Amino acid sequence: MAILLGPNQYGKAEVRVVAVDRRSSRHSLVDLNVSSSLRGDFTAAHTAGDNGHVLTTDTQKNTVFAFARQGVGSPEDFGLRLARHFAGSYDWITGARVAVESYGWERISVGGAEHDHSFRRAGSEVRTAVVTVDGDHAHVLAGLGDLVVLKTTGSEFRGFPRDRYTTLAETRDRILATAVTARWRYTATDVDFDATFARVRTALLETFAATHSLALQQSLYAMGEAVLEQNPCVAEIRMSMPNRHHFLQDLSAFGLDNAPDGSGPVVYHADDRPYGLIEGTVLRDDAAPADIAWQGTPGFC
Amino acid sequence: MAILLGPNQYGKAEVRVVAVDRRSSRHSLVDLNVSSSLRGDFTAAHTAGDNGHVLTTDTQKNTVFAFARQGVGSPEDFGLRLARHFAGSYDWITGARVAVESYGWERISVGGAEHDHSFRRAGSEVRTAVVTVDGDHAHVLAGLGDLVVLKTTGSEFRGFPRDRYTTLAETRDRILATAVTARWRYTATDVDFDATFARVRTALLETFAATHSLALQQSLYAMGEAVLEQNPCVAEIRMSMPNRHHFLQDLSAFGLDNAPDGSGPVVYHADDRPYGLIEGTVLRDDAAPADIAWQGTPGFC
Amino acid sequence: MAILLGPNQYGKAEVRVVAVDRRSSRHSLVDLNVSSSLRGDFTAAHTAGDNGHVLTTDTQKNTVFAFARQGVGSPEDFGLRLARHFAGSYDWITGARVAVESYGWERISVGGAEHDHSFRRAGSEVRTAVVTVDGDHAHVLAGLGDLVVLKTTGSEFRGFPRDRYTTLAETRDRILATAVTARWRYTATDVDFDATFARVRTALLETFAATHSLALQQSLYAMGEAVLEQNPCVAEIRMSMPNRHHFLQDLSAFGLDNAPDGSGPVVYHADDRPYGLIEGTVLRDDAAPADIAWQGTPGFC
Amino acid sequence: MAILLGPNQYGKAEVRVVAVDRRSSRHSLVDLNVSSSLRGDFTAAHTAGDNGHVLTTDTQKNTVFAFARQGVGSPEDFGLRLARHFAGSYDWITGARVAVESYGWERISVGGAEHDHSFRRAGSEVRTAVVTVDGDHAHVLAGLGDLVVLKTTGSEFRGFPRDRYTTLAETRDRILATAVTARWRYTATDVDFDATFARVRTALLETFAATHSLALQQSLYAMGEAVLEQNPCVAEIRMSMPNRHHFLQDLSAFGLDNAPDGSGPVVYHADDRPYGLIEGTVLRDDAAPADIAWQGTPGFC
Known part of the structure; x- marks a missing residue:
């Protein structure tokens, strides 16, 4: 040895x-x-x-x-x-x-x-x-970080399995908030990088906004799919999206409800830690793998 | 004792x-x-x-x-x-x-x-x-923080005294960059806070941009003066403005100049530390003092 | 005007x-x-x-x-x-x-x-x-920051008033954790600064540890009092101590208790925000005030 | 597609x-x-x-x-x-x-x-x-982060190639400072983890201190080699070591030298950015690869 x-x-x-x-x-x-x-x-x-x-x-x-x-x-x-x-x-x-x-x-x-x-x-x-x-090879990843987005409704979370340690209630209406980190790999090095960046960013924002979300995973996948559909020069996209929890505050001890149809605003507590963390890749089935393009870049995949 | x-x-x-x-x-x-x-x-x-x-x-x-x-x-x-x-x-x-x-x-x-x-x-x-x-008294300070601004020209720095430890060259053209923290005190509690905030912020931005600056102190004072002139409900304003240094990079060792009128962009190094720190107050001469309004709020004054 | x-x-x-x-x-x-x-x-x-x-x-x-x-x-x-x-x-x-x-x-x-x-x-x-x-005057403040300390017991919190918005239960046994920021003012400029610093730091640590605490305020005051008693050259001390909450985790949904006398460790969740913030001064009654010594130094007083 | x-x-x-x-x-x-x-x-x-x-x-x-x-x-x-x-x-x-x-x-x-x-x-x-x-497989990485170390001498840097953009002078005596992040992979899951951690940490510290360093790469490799030699249960170790530059301050404009054999202390400026970043792996030639053990863990390899 x-x-x-x-x-x-x-x-x-x-x-x-x-x-x-x-x-x-x-x-x-x-x-x-x-x-x-x-x-x-x-x-x-x-x-x-x-x-x-x-x-x-x-x-x-x-x-x-x-x-x-x-x-x-x-x-x-x-x-x-x-x-x-x-x-x-x-x-x-x-x-x-x-x-x-x-x-x-x-x-x-x-x-x-x-x-x-x-x-x-x-x-x-x-x-x-x-x-x-x-x-002789060159690989290009583009990306963005700290794109912080939030939906005040249009987000559900239910239908999950319940084991001995499950206490979470199902919900048909919650705040969904995240800070998107995305990196996408180009199929070539002669791309119009500025124009494509702008187009990808718009696709991420618009798809996040427009998706009625049953899971943050669903939003992530829809965002990646939109990027790939609109940009043939993108081979794959990897996203990391923390689930920044906003908990509905229980005000019943003070004689107050906190219902969406109430007389005042709905009140949430924005929590720091812990947070969910959803990470995933969306790719073309004919994309040649390129592990070296990602070497040393933080992230799951 | x-x-x-x-x-x-x-x-x-x-x-x-x-x-x-x-x-x-x-x-x-x-x-x-x-x-x-x-x-x-x-x-x-x-x-x-x-x-x-x-x-x-x-x-x-x-x-x-x-x-x-x-x-x-x-x-x-x-x-x-x-x-x-x-x-x-x-x-x-x-x-x-x-x-x-x-x-x-x-x-x-x-x-x-x-x-x-x-x-x-x-x-x-x-x-x-x-x-x-x-x-029975109530005092209101409004403010903003981390308003990061930069001028690529329109900033000089010269005419300063030179002692044994002075090595800095004078300049008629430098980058001026800062992150504005400002707090201003209202003379009343029934102000239209949202509208005034927007007006003050605009005054700070426009004055920073429009001032040909001979000193960051001059920019600070002009910004405060504009806020007070346009907003009678503001008694005083206190500002803290770090001077985020951007040093012209010396490229002569590589056979390159780095002149403003050169063929390419002018290249600077953005430095983290140390930084200058300019702090000052602009106030009305008839404003009643209100030390307690500022108690516990970080800042010089 | x-x-x-x-x-x-x-x-x-x-x-x-x-x-x-x-x-x-x-x-x-x-x-x-x-x-x-x-x-x-x-x-x-x-x-x-x-x-x-x-x-x-x-x-x-x-x-x-x-x-x-x-x-x-x-x-x-x-x-x-x-x-x-x-x-x-x-x-x-x-x-x-x-x-x-x-x-x-x-x-x-x-x-x-x-x-x-x-x-x-x-x-x-x-x-x-x-x-x-x-x-012609010179003032010296010494201090320390980010001295993080914790007691696993020997801390109570009870006897507080209850208004419409009070839900907190009283406790005779909780974790007490804080990060001490302290600054003390010397009566002179010819102090043995290194030796006094070491003595003050020891007094802060020992008093935090040895005090059976009914309130974080009580710990703070006892710490300041010990510093002044042991160090005639210190005129006053100002301390800021966040109360870093450690909440006992409710495990009853999983058929587990979480009692101090249980079979396993007691389990807490360390929370980031919000946190309590206790700030106070301890001083000698014959200390001459020296506001200018504190000007521009963050803190309450 | x-x-x-x-x-x-x-x-x-x-x-x-x-x-x-x-x-x-x-x-x-x-x-x-x-x-x-x-x-x-x-x-x-x-x-x-x-x-x-x-x-x-x-x-x-x-x-x-x-x-x-x-x-x-x-x-x-x-x-x-x-x-x-x-x-x-x-x-x-x-x-x-x-x-x-x-x-x-x-x-x-x-x-x-x-x-x-x-x-x-x-x-x-x-x-x-x-x-x-x-x-059915389980992999264990142990590690440490933010172990900040510094040598005031015993570090040289010379013998490097010089191209058009090289201006750095060679030195036989510099400060070497870094913040060690290390992760090592165990060959088994029934290791005495606490004892091995303590032993690895000591090896890292002692080897950093005792190595007369001609390059930060040399220190890194020596540290990894010591860990592997002393701990048969460690298959490989990966380290990331920023080179936190301390630049000798030029005081000649003030009529002062800044020589190691001078009358006063040698004065350096600790710089934040940019910094060197040295990353490397030391491993046994008979260690079975285990890419999945590292998946999702930031770092070069």
Whole structure:
């Protein structure tokens, strides 16, 4: 029996680059958080402290800034350029993974007109991209995180099995709330990434809203199905959706009901923990698997 | 010399109440985080463990839910009802402070139409209210937090003194970015709180955008001045504005310039820490002081 | 009526300085987070963008590092040196506030011996110091934060008044858990800060543990009283103690009791929100008030 | 081409259970955060909103509390009991994953003696366990997170390749700081989990301290190798170690050096972002692979 080095990677995480296009007086900006990782033969660094193969993480950081100066484009395109550069830089580097978070900014309106160079953060929602280059292959995952949605009705939960530890009552009307994290894999690398992102996001939002939900699983699947139906360039989508519980508050001790048809608002308590967690994949039956595209990306599948 | 109990208060923090108005099929919701504190004679609890004067924090929580069932209204109005109730509940309770955070939700659009009962969290920005009842007096602070704004130009910083430890270069063109926390005090309790909040927020945003800034202090003061000029019901406003540094990245080692008039975007590094922190008050010279209105609310002044 | 600039301050927040004493092969380190704020006449910066009085926050940061090179000592002493330097630097600067967080590190043991230069973070507990210089006066607050403690018994809660909204049952045996934040004010600036800090921390821990608690207020007061009794150099202490609720879990639906004298462990659910929040001051009756010492420090009083 | 449901799971996340053993007056407690996920045939819930197969997440939560009442033991053993129960509960449930975080508490000393029922949180370090039951097989991962360590010397970084974007200077003496996250897989389920955890943790700490490090990769590998050499029941270990940069501060502009042999402490700036991120696996060459043991656990491999 021997002890060996197994899979490994290293890189620079969370390079916060802001690039401002000032070619006209109407500026625009991209605000990114870029993390890169390299894969290949780094055995000597591990076993002997020999850094002869280690393209430093400081160099990776510098490369991100230098490439940004030459233009950014979509997060996916920026990731592709960086990952291909790193994977092609030395013989012993066989692959690279570049993960990008993109933060949205909206123009501030002044007197009804959008300002040329003043912006407001659009919210906590994050657009994500993960590009993996492995030898001659490149894979692109797009995604979003922290898309927080809620339905005040149109959600039921019943028909579940009851064992010794089941106390939950069935309901035909509950609040359904979640924070969607979704990642989808493209079948190609020459996609119109910005347009497709917008279309996928709209499909997720509209389907969540329009689905009369008998289970959060049903909402998740319907959302994924809508994305795939509308976007032939998407091979699969993986979603993680916490069930953020809103419990109907019992007010009977105070002589108050809390019925939907009452005289006042219906009152719920929003609970932090524990929460349900629903995770699932929707895919095309002819999609070629691509495990490496997902390697190192948190999530179930 | 004796050891004594000094100022003290107690309450329930972070009651997460969601109230849904379902009186028509077009639902609306308010999403609040409510914290209450009571002031008065609680000496025996401290010195003898005698709870005879302690209206329990559990009761305070119950009261929040019960009152919500009877209607919420603006965060300021809800706070006023609760604080007056608590302060009037027992002889020994002489005051109450109720702090409310309000989270915004927007309707999801489906096929161009806003949905009746499906919503999306509007962002990380938070609307705040702090109501303090002290005997017969009531004070209302409104506010907002985490309003993140950025200008890509229109900001200079120069003319500062240079001592032994000064190395900073002057600049006529920098990114200016901050996350505004503001609280303003009303002169009355019968204000149209929702309308005034919207007006103040617009004034803060528009003034930040429109001010050519020679110092973040100048932006802060201009923002406060605009709020007071447009809103006679506001006695004073206190603002805390971190200066979130965006440093121009030096790319010369790679044979690249990083000039505003260059061929590509200008590239900055967004730094986490340290950050500047600018705090200040703008007030009317005829505003009666009201220290108690601010007691227990974090901030400089 | 005119609009005026009110109280204001500015500075550099969260300078993360690590200083390593390498004068012998047995190294030691201090790990600090330093924030400074200046007070004085900065009106022109606000009203005209004139920075002639603005000692830049970048200079404040540089000063922290330069002073650290000349030796750090206790957080309180380091804050005193910095605050006096800033307040004495220009005529128009009348005061300074320096807040320090100090993070603890313990030596790693190797084969039973403490290593000369390898350390482990001691936990999430933080030691704090706030020094305020105002003209010729200097004030020192010491403190600690996130000292998380819990008693599995020796805590009761009963005898409280019951109003319409009271549903809580009385109990003679509950878990009592809190995260202590405490700040105490010294009567002088030539205290042995390290020794006193250790003594105060021990008094807080021992008194929390040894007090049979009828109310969290009682624990708080007893803790403060012990600190003052043992430390003549402490004028007052302010404490904030959230009541982190641990609810006895009802297992009766599963045919299980959950009694203290049962066959297995007693099972509780640790709740996040809402939580009680108990805040109070213990002071000497002959302590001169010093409001400015507390200005800008979060907390009730 | 058809659209299908792919891999999926669901469960209850972050059940915060505290169990107190009160069988003698010297109490002990375990403080856990338990998350469970079920795998199997849940297609109808996704495609038709049919919950006939859905053992509710509320039931999973109840089960955690009920099982805790019957005794907890080590996190690994508790996870095994729960995962086997869930996986065996219905035909259509083919597997379960139970992840446990365990928080440490130490007795408070009062007058030199450890108190019977008063405790202090031991720090931010977390012990983890992940149990996966898949049909007849059970896999156990143990681990720890947020073990923050630092060496003030004994760390070099040199000999790395230099490309167009490399500006980093070589160094023979730097601070090395990281927060270790490690997970290791056992070859069996009847291990003495508590004793092995303690041994692994000691090996990680001692090896980090004792290794003269030429690369963080070298430290990581040495740490993993030590764990495997000392613990035959460990098949593989995966580690994630951020390189938390401490930059030597340049003080030359102030007429100060910052040399290791200087008159005062050496001064560093602790940076937040970006940071290096080193991830790797150390394993036995005869260890049977067990991909499913790692499924859903964040990390590279």
